Amino acid sequence: MLMPVKHWRRHRCDHGAMRFPFARPSPGGPDARLVCAPDPDGPCSQQAVARLVYASRARIEGSVYAGMEAIRASAVRHNPPAGVFTALLHQSGWFLQWKEGPPAAVEKIMDRVLRDPRHQDLQIVHHSNGPRLLPGMWTMAIVQCQDSPAEFARRVRALARARAAGGANQPAAVWRMLSTPQRHPRAALQDDPDAFQRVLLCSASGDGAFALVARLARIHGAEVVQRRFAGPSDLDVGTDYTDIEDGDRVLRLIAMARKGLGLGLTRAFLADYSHLVLLFGDDPARNERLFARVLQACQGLPAVPVLLGAGAGNAADARHFAMAHGRGMVYLPCSTGAENAAGTGEGIARVDPGARWLAVWPALAGMLRVARGANRLPPDHVLPD
Ligand SMILES: Cc1cc2nc3c(=O)[nH]c(=O)nc-3n(C[C@H](O)[C@H](O)[C@H](O)COP(=O)(O)O)c2cc1C
Structure with missing residues (x-):
């Protein structure tokens, strides 16, 4: 079952809290060993942060790279002062974004991002609290492949279904499954x-x-x-x-x-x-x-x-x-x-x-x-x- 955006902010997490859905602890997995490396880009600690990965259908007109650069310009202004690190991907007509930072700061930025007309159908595919995994404050990627928007959508739905059924992948695994699926x-x-x-x-x-x-x-x-x-x-x-x-x-x-x-x-x-x-x-x-x-x-x-x-x-x-x-x-x-x-x-x-x-x-x-x-x-x- 997918989590529509309108229900997202009031999503009841495993702890029963009716707030931003970041309270569920993330069980260890193969990627749990990924931790923050020292980075010249910014502060980095082993303190637990909110980790959010979502996918949304892109609605940018013109050059994808120019569109991503415009988003980057906003993000590098707002995210680092709030301690939020971000990775943003554009692939097959979809955005995939991974955010990590203090829960309140991530929530505040997401309030704006949710209302942004440059994307729609936002689906949360991962949320947890845990160590920071993204060592840099910003990375963006554009992927060119034979993957169609429908295939990407299928993977988003499959991940959301697995999550609803209690499956808990680490953020890096979710990112990899969506962006670089194994199709051999x-x-x-x-x-x-x-x-x-x-x-x-x-x-x-x-x-x-x-x-x-x-x-x-x-x-x-x-x-x-x-x-x-x-x-x-x-x-x-x-x-x-x-x-x-x-x-x-x-x-x-x-x-x-x-x-x-x-x-x-x-x-x-x-x-x-x-x-x-x-x-x-x-x-x-x-x-x-x-x-x-x-x-x-x-x-x-x-x-x-x-x-x-x-x-x-x-x-x-x-x-x-x-x-x-x-x-x-x-x-x-x-x-x-x-x-x-x-x-x-x-x-x-x-x-x-x-x-x-x-x-x-x-x-x-x-x-x-x-x-x-x-x-x-x-x-x-x-x-x-
Ligand atoms: C897919 C996507 C991801 C975005 N990510 C961020 C972000 O991480 N940080 C941010 O401040 N704005 C982000 N934005 C832009 C915000 O929605 C919003 O336009 C911006 O924060 C407004 O700030 P500004 O007026 O100072 O540019 C994103 C937009 C889209 C479409």
Whole structure:
């Protein structure tokens, strides 16, 4: 049963209160381990906050990006002083918004948002009290995919039904189910279709991670979903993902732009990725910058991905290993065999992202297999010339 807006503010929560529906404690789940990381954007504490996720049909005319920028202009004026952090997504004609902050402040902002003619049919898909999960004050995203408004609406209804039946997903899981649903036919055969593995790929220079995701998608005949993210100012970064079959499971490979690692929403999901593949290039300074960004993004998270570094060279690998180890993280060097050949680094330039992937894949596949308790051998993700 959906919760129409007119009933929302008087929704009787589990504690019987007739006020804003934030009193229900959120049970722990796989995403409960996501907590706030220190962020230069603003204050962040472990104090319980109200966490609200809603979906609404967008009614903006003209450019979606311009419409989102206009909303951002209001939000960055009003939200941070009130301690409210926000993520806003536009996808398939829908808005999805995740807000966290002191209950009264969230309620006050929502009073205005509810009356805004730029959207309609607002449905609450999550509300709880708990630790802050969004580390940044503002992130917005636009997703381009084959998802239709009707499909998005179906997912909203399914989530609202599950919530009415007592199901309680964490905000990050709700966000993921609505915005990046797993549509691979293989996922439907899994006990839990949402229990697919997620691996993040980032290249130190150029668009190697994106090219690699596109190439693997082509090989597997899979769709590439493109998303654009922006922070509180002009920052505009892209991220693409594809879902490919890996034996009896589905594996999601996500290419992330380097500066995307600094976005609040990215950092809120970092604990969601089991592994982060670093595709290093021929410029040692850029390689070090990428590695530093990764360490910074992971700082303060209780669960972090395992790092796999491809193509850094022995000396850099040893340094990365020590730096990661010092922070309680795992760094696994994956040599392509070429990066040390030239000694000075010229050898690295000749190694394309495909070769780096082939260097990473055996170790990655082995770890993914262990993580899901499988004992079969991984299929070869062979890249054609
Ligand atoms: C989907 C959506 C999300 C919005 N989110 C926020 C928000 O987080 N904070 C905010 O102040 N305004 C938000 N707004 C805009 C408000 O509805 C309202 O227009 C604005 O707060 C008015 O303030 P202003 O006159 O100072 O711009 C949102 C609007 C829409 C359509």
